[in-house]
Amino acid sequence: MSVDNHRATISEDALVLDAHIEGRTMKKARVIVTLECNRHCGYCCNTPAMLAQATKMQSWDELADDDEIMITGGEPSLLTPREFYKILGQIHRVRKPSARVYLYTALYVPWLPLEALDGIQYTLHTTSSIIDVAAVKDLENRFVGLSKDFSSRLRIVKGLQYQVHITPPLWSSVKLQEWIPDCPLPRDERLLLAPGVEKRTKSEVSGLRTRECRVLIRTKSENRRIC
Numbered sequence: 001m002s003v004d005n006h007r008a009t010i011s012e013d014a015l016v017l018d019a020h021i022e023g024r025t026m027k028k029a030r031v032i033v034t035l036e037c038n039r040h041c042g043y044c045c046n047t048p049a050m051l052a053q054a055t056k057m058q059s060w061d062e063l064a065d066d067d068e069i070m071i072t073g074g075e076p077s078l079l080t081p082r083e084f085y086k087i088l089g090q091i092h093r094v095r096k097p098s099a100r101v102y103l104y105t106a107l108y109v110p111w112l113p114l115e116a117l118d119g120i121q122y123t124l125h126t127t128s129s130i131i132d133v134a135a136v137k138d139l140e141n142r143f144v145g146l147s148k149d150f151s152s153r154l155r156i157v158k159g160l161q162y163q164v165h166i167t168p169p170l171w172s173s174v175k176l177q178e179w180i181p182d183c184p185l186p187r188d189e190r191l192l193l194a195p196g197v198e199k200r201t202k203s204e205v206s207g208l209r210t211r212e213c214r215v216l217i218r219t220k221s222e223n224r225r226i227c
Ligand code: SF4
Pocket: 037, 038, 039, 040, 041, 043, 044, 045, 046, 073, 074, 075, 106, 125, 209
């Protein structure tokens, strides 16, 4: 894999903001909204040890004091649009007006409501397909017209087998990086399981990564699989 360095910009992490606001520590919540995933990354963070650090949310109100809320999984884009919108609605209902809401995903689906988010982190894993790589362009098309404050982060895990072409001005940040072993939680960040998401054993989590890819784009001439 190589990144097209003529066009790529590598910048510092746009979301790693000053950890303090007006003298107080920022509160950040990483919320696992599903443990299901269509991939089998060998380095996946969702191990029993990692999930043991997660706190099960009893209510969405627990996000009311957070400055940043990260929606993550598993793969959040495997939720149905209805499920995703319901979760996003709950977050918007309880969050502070100043709180920012980000989506962490490795699967682009056209219905993602980027306009209702403050940013997205799109990750190309070693297990990502050529369709996932092509989705970079789809995302860039979606970024046009969004607020200039929208945070668009691209993360490429070393080992991806495809070349990635990007349009730098459309991304806040692009990084080619090694996956960090054991997935340490960033400082000031807590890991939460959304209401309805249960902790799983390792084998149960593996079993969840078998959901069939759905055919998401259907035209007269082709059924395009997105994953
Ligand atoms: S994309 Fe890979 S690292 Fe992320 S949840 Fe799925 S299996 Fe784990």
